[in-house]
Amino acid sequence: MKTKKIALIGLLLAIIAVLSAIEHILLPPLPFLPPNMKLGLSNIIVMYCVFFIGSAQAVTLNIAKSAFVLLMRGPIAATLSFCGGILSVCIIILLIKIFKERVSYISVSVAGAIAHNTGQFAAVSVIINSPYIIYYLPALLISGVILGTVTGLLLRIIMPAFNHILK
Numbered sequence: 019m020k021t022k023k024i025a026l027i028g029l030l031l032a033i034i035a036v037l038s039a040i041e042h043i044l045l046p047p048l049p050f051l052p053p054n055m056k057l058g059l060s061n062i063i064v065m066y067c068v069f070f071i072g073s074a075q076a077v078t079l080n081i082a083k084s085a086f087v088l089l090m091r092g093p094i095a096a097t098l099s100f101c102g103g104i105l106s107v108c109i110i111i112l113l114i115k116i117f118k119e120r121v122s123y124i125s126v127s128v129a130g131a132i133a134h135n136t137g138q139f140a141a142v143s144v145i146i147n148s149p150y151i152i153y154y155l156p157a158l159l160i161s162g163v164i165l166g167t168v169t170g171l172l173l174r175i176i177m178p179a180f181n182h183i184l185k
Contacts, residue, residue, distance in 0.1 A: 027075055030067060034060040034079060035086050042091070052157040058131060058165055062173045064107055065127060066180055073111045080107050094145065098138045105137030106130040123177075127170030132162035 037059040060083060067076040080103035088096035110130045113121050135158040143151055 023071070023075075026071065027067075027079065030063050030071075031079055031082050031086075034063050034083050037063070038083065038086065039090065052154065052161055055158075055161050055165070058134065058169050059172075061106065061127070061130060061134070062169050062176070064103070065110060065123065065130065065169075065173055066177075068107065068110050068114060069123075070180075073107075076107050076111070077104070080104055097145075098141050101141040102134035102136075102138035105140075106134035109133040122170070123173045124167055124170030127173065128163055128166030131166030131169065132159060135159065135162040 041056050041059050064076050064079055064083075067079055081100070084096050084100035084103060087099040107130070110126050110133075113126050113129055139151075139155055139158055
């Protein structure tokens with residue numbers, strides 16, 4: 019059973035790496051999004067992991083994703099990935115533990131997206147050290163609600179496929 023779980027985490031990490039690369043390389047920025055904002059497709063895998071595999075594995079996937087980002091895009095991108103990802107997964111885990119079955123994929127996804135943007139905002143605030151960065155926060159929060167809704171819907175749509183493939 020342990021070997022199967024390790025293989026599953028490896029498979030999920032590979033999916034995260036592919037989704038992250040596709041999102042960074044192929045997907046053009048959407049006109050209604052703030053600059054450098056991404057859909058967060060790889061967060062679908064992390065949410066799936068929290069819901070159905072385990073919290074520790076989801077944290078591990080987030081850390082491994084940040085390592086992948088470090089190799090592909092450099093230390094600043096990795097720092098932003100790590101800060102946003104860890105805060106996001108912690109909020110998702112907390113919501114699921116508190117509300118259990120009463121929480122929806124969409125609400126968890128929105129909270130995770132807002133937390134992700136907030137974690138990245140905090141990291142950028144330290145890196146840039148400018149008072150003007152605060153003006154970017156409302157755009158990040160609004161886009162977190164919009165994109166969190168999209169990724170939550172996508173998780174709900176692809177859940178049957180995940181359950182079938184990963185059994």
